[in-house]
Amino acid sequence: MSDDSQDGMTLRQEVEADLTEDLSQRLHKLIDARTDLGLFRERLIHILTRYETYEIRKPKVTRKARKSQIENLKDKAEKFLAAASALHPQTEQSIDHSIGSEKLRAHWHKFGILNLDAPDVSESDGMSDCTNAVSEVIAACDDELRQLDETKGEGRKSSNPEVDQLISDLADIYATESQLGKSPIYPSETSEDGYEGGLYLLTKVLLQEYAPTNYASCADGLGQRIRRVLSTL
16 A cells, blocks of 8 residues: 555545556456456455555564663663762752753743743752653563563464465455366476465465565565465464
8 A cells, every 4th residue: 555645535445546457357367256347356455454454553563673672771771870879969969950940941931931820830859850760661661571571482473464364365255256276376396486376376466566565575485374374264
């Protein structure tokens, strides 16, 4: 789907706009579909809408990257506390004064100096407030890391759940629509990709044309992915 979605359009309408008539015709012909082109296209729009829903809900950061980011944040927060605890009392007092002055300037900027209806400036304990907040961040990081550790290895999820769902839906379309009378996917020594079959080609062409970015991320193992998904149906 294109990134420049039109305002006011539903997800299904966006899919319908992005799925070209030419691609629908090619896929219809590719598997020698039983139903007419209009109904076949409607089924494609339905499953691609589901695909886009999965794509939207897919986590945008991996467990490994998330853990690395949290560990880095915790490390920096602990170094902040160490630096804060090493401050000379006179230095800390000076920083406290600057924090209070900055809060006062921000308050005046927001409400105006002469605004009698402005709320009172919230009190601040300066560095003490900062260190307390950073301590809470460290505690939150510890909790996040504990949860990651406790769930490590639990039901490893697919890196492309939207592609797996699309394959499952296309397998249903192929089973009910195709008149080819051939295996949906099978190894082939003569094929450039190592696989042939109506379902394999249906999935490959649709991903190439409709979702090239996702196709590029799983192209090398697409045949194996399709066989794995089929084994779970």
